[in-house]
Amino acid sequence: MAFAGKDGVVHGAGDCDEPFSLQSVSKVFTLALALERVQADLWQKVGREPLLSALIRATQAGVIVVIAAGNTGGAGPEGFALENATTTNSRLLIIVGGHDANGQLSPGSSRAGTGAQWYLAAYGGATSFSTPVVSGAAALLAASFPGLSGHQIATILLETAIDAGAPGVDPVYGNGILNIGRAYERARQVANGN
Secondary structure (H helix, E strand, O other): OEEEOOOOOEEEOOOOOOOOOHHHHHHHHHHHHHHHHHOOHHHHHHOOOHHHHHHHHHHHOOOOEEEEOOOOOOOOOOHHHHHHHHHHOOOOEEEEEEEOOOOOEOOOOOOOHHHHHHEEEEEOOOHHHHHHHHHHHHHHHHHHOOOOOHHHHHHHHHHOOEOOOOOOOEOOOEOOEOOHHHHHHHHHHHHOOO
């Protein structure tokens, strides 16, 4: 970041001397101007929200995508999470809800609802704290067992969850509560061919 004061002296920090293409910045400004002018109708003009296209490409390439369920306390994930899960229809996309120290879903955490097959609860309360826990668990397994695919890791995280709520995958806890110990042990077994 760099800025020039009224006196014309430039002050900078970080990578401010690193050259980059103006195109990198101009796309963001162009999008902001277009959104200001046509608002949400812009996405109808381009066919689909660009982030969704990126998520589809990512999951098709084997990348695990972890998205917060939202903090509305609703019966299902917020539109962003659920739309991306249903559109990608990939086991590589995990929707995360937040639970407290007692394993109870936090009052503000959106439930699994119709996104139950992609939903996993993790400690942290608000989903913005729980989502990085699941991302970290996936990263731990990927680093510890580099021969596992993204699909294998996501499946292990979902299938080794502690069953909570109604038996099996349910509309409150989805697949259940993240259990990194079980996941790690299962990943070790899969990596060793068991």
